[in-house]
Amino acid sequence: MxxxxxxxxxxxxxxxxxxxxxxxxxxxxxxxxxxxxxxxxxxxxxxxxxxxxxxxxxxxxxxxxxxxxxxxxxxxxxxxxxxxxxxxxxxxxxxxxxxxxxxxxxxxxxxxxxxxxxxxxxxxxPLTGITAWEALFDRLRISKTGADAARSILIIGGAGGVGSIAIQLAKRLARLQVVATASRPESIAWVKAKGADLVINHRNPVDDELQAAGIASVDYILCLNSTAAHWAAMANTIAPQGSICSIVGTEPVDLDLLKSKSVSFSWEFMFTxxxxxxxxxxxxxxxxxxxxxxxxxxxxxxxxxxxxxxxxxxxxxxxxxxxxxxxxxxxxxxxxxx
Ligand SMILES: NC(=O)c1ccc[n+]([C@@H]2O[C@H](COP(=O)([O-])OP(=O)(O)OC[C@H]3O[C@@H](n4cnc5c(N)ncnc54)[C@H](OP(=O)(O)O)[C@@H]3O)[C@@H](O)[C@H]2O)c1
Missing domain, CATH: 3.90.180.10 (Medium-chain alcohol dehydrogenases, catalytic domain)
Known part of the structure; x- marks a missing residue:
């Protein structure tokens, strides 16, 4: 063969x-x-x-x-x-x-x-679908049937392979308010077409971008790129008792930044x-x-x-x-x- x-x-x-x-x-x-x-x-x-x-x-x-x-x-x-x-x-x-x-x-x-x-x-x-599905529904424990519909999620790296299916699952199944990140006109257009309610630019700190858009915090964050680079902004913008899931291995990050808000952090690895x-x-x-x-x-x-x-x-x-x-x-x- x-x-x-x-x-x-x-x-x-x-x-x-x-x-x-x-x-x-x-x-x-x-x-x-x-x-x-x-x-x-x-x-x-x-x-x-x-x-x-x-x-x-x-x-x-x-x-x-x-x-x-x-x-x-x-x-x-x-x-x-x-x-x-x-x-x-x-x-x-x-x-x-x-x-x-x-x-x-x-x-x-x-x-x-x-x-x-x-x-x-x-x-x-398959690979991206499994990753997004497990991250949203197994790790972040978001309801597939809309019980969390009033909640919000930030998807960092929205136009990539995983983001493209994660946005659809978060919007069309879970019915969340979906903020996705993209940095170029063509990737911005792509994430909007996949169902993102709002697009912000990951070349700037995502907490600043959310603030500028009038969003004080989000209930969930799915990080699909550069966990360490986005860590401080994620810690800043996640809601108290919120949940963050990352799929990208990282250099050491300060887990203490999540403590006062009792934020959960989980990994998703689709080969587990x-x-x-x-x-x-x-x-x-x-x-x-x-x-x-x-x-x-x-x-x-x-x-x-x-x-x-x-x-x-x-x-x-x-x-x-x-x-x-x-x-x-x-x-x-x-x-x-x-
Ligand atoms: N743990 C797991 O099971 C698992 C599964 C799948 C993938 N992964 C990992 O997850 C990552 C993403 O996978 P993928 O298939 O979605 O990758 P991909 O398709 O290559 O992602 C490309 C996207 O990344 C965005 N991007 C570039 N720099 C960024 C930054 N600094 N912050 C946020 N987004 C940025 C780009 O958006 P712009 O062009 O708009 O800048 C681009 O659309 C990879 O590291 C991959 O190895 C892990």
């Missing part, structure tokens, strides 16, 4: 940073399904894993943690899928990724693809369930299925913004370069193996 991977961890400008490969097709066992991958998307995790370091792999490392494709074989313990099902999933950071024609994935973290989307449109969603095989790992299958129903009902829309054809090393290097610039709007997807 065709695949794209790496032996050496090099700057993306190097042709050897991602290379075309021919590998043996894997066989599914246990709860694994074997998927013929038709489309993938690229996330900052790909570029972080690929980042230059002094290590050489003896067998190629396959990156990629977002895919949509068709089930072509199932392991002997698989209960939820049969050959021919169309699935979408992010996968498991500890296993070979989706930048290959065929991939094994545990059925508990794969969902039925939205029926109304093609493979490319679907591949944009698959990495630790948590007892509730199947929740990711359930949430992907629920996300698909919401997409098919027209309540949410795909976040794809750019589609590159075909899937090969040169095009993946191009996609990594775009992600590394740090100003992606929505998602970059690659599709087809021709």
């Amino acid at each position: 065709k695949a794209v991977g790496l032996y050496k961890y090099l700057p993306v400008e190097s042709d050897d940073s991602l290379v075309d490969l021919e590998l043996a097709q894997p066989t599914p066992n246990g709860r694994d399904i074997l998927v013929a991958v038709n489309a993938i998307s690229v996330n900052p995790v790909d570029t972080k894993v690929r980042a230059p370091k002094d290590r050489i792999e003896t067998t190629p490392r396959i990156l990629g943690w977002d895919a949509a494709g068709e089930v072509i074989a199932v392991g002997d313990e698989v209960e939820h899928y049969v050959v021919g099902d169309r699935v979408y999933y992010a996968g498991d950071i500890t296993r070979a990724g989706s930048n290959s024609q065929f991939q094994l994935v545990d059925e508990r973290i794969a969902g039925q693809m939205p029926k109304s989307l093609d493979y490319a449109e679907a591949a944009a969603l 369930r698959s990495m630790y095989h948590t007892a509730d790992m199947i929740e990711q299958q359930r949430l992907l299925n629920e996300l698909a129903v919401l997409i098919d009902a027209g309540k949410l829309v795909t976040t794809v913004n750019e589609i590159i054809r075909p899937i090969n090393a040169a095009n993946l290097r191009k996609a990594h370069q775009l992600i590394e610039r740090g100003n992606a709007i929505g998602k970059i997807v690659l599709t087809g193996w021709e």
Whole structure:
């Protein structure tokens, strides 16, 4: 099978940073399904894993943690899928990724693809959809059904992959008052189209921006960029007894800044369930299925913004370069193996 991977961890400008490969097709066992991958998307995790370091792999490392494709074989313990099902999933950071024609994935973290989307449109969603869903509904414990509708959320980094779906979930499911950040005319227009009620600029301290807009505090903050850089402003602007969730690792921050307001802080890491095989790992299958129903009902829309054809090393290097610039709007997807 065709695949794209790496032996050496090099700057993306190097042709050897991602290379075309021919590998043996894997066989599914246990709860694994074997998927013929038709489309993938690229996330900052790909570029972080690929980042230059002094290590050489003896067998190629396959990156990629977002895919949509068709089930072509199932392991002997698989209960939820049969050959021919169309699935979408992010996968498991500890296993070979989706930048290959065929991939094994545990059925508990794969969902039925939205029926109304093609493979490319679907591949944009799993990793960011899981992240935003878990952050809003599991970590911040916001009601999915509107019980918190009078409350407000600040989403820092609104136009990126995660922000683009988080805004929709916060607005269209939770019915919160959504303030999102974006810094350029095109990213501002994008977050407004995704449902943000107000857009502020993350190039200025977000507490100052909120004050200028007449907002004294917000009940929730979802931080999707530069936790340390936004920390003081977040501590300043979060409401007493409010909650902050970040998805971006950080240098040390002063947790004491949250104490007088009894503010909760939580991490979201979307690989936790698959990495630790948590007892509730199947929740990711359930949430992907629920996300698909919401997409098919027209309540949410795909976040794809750019589609590159075909899937090969040169095009993946191009996609990594775009992600590394740090100003992606929505998602970059690659599709087809021709
Ligand atoms: N913990 C997890 O499970 C998890 C899951 C997914 C992603 N992540 C991490 O979360 C981060 C965001 O992921 P993503 O896929 O949304 O990334 P992305 O698509 O690359 O995000 C790009 C966006 O970041 C915005 N941005 C740039 N500088 C910013 C700043 N200083 N403050 C706020 N926003 C800024 C840009 O907006 P403008 O162009 O308008 O400036 C751009 O739209 C990445 O670090 C990623 O590795 C973690």
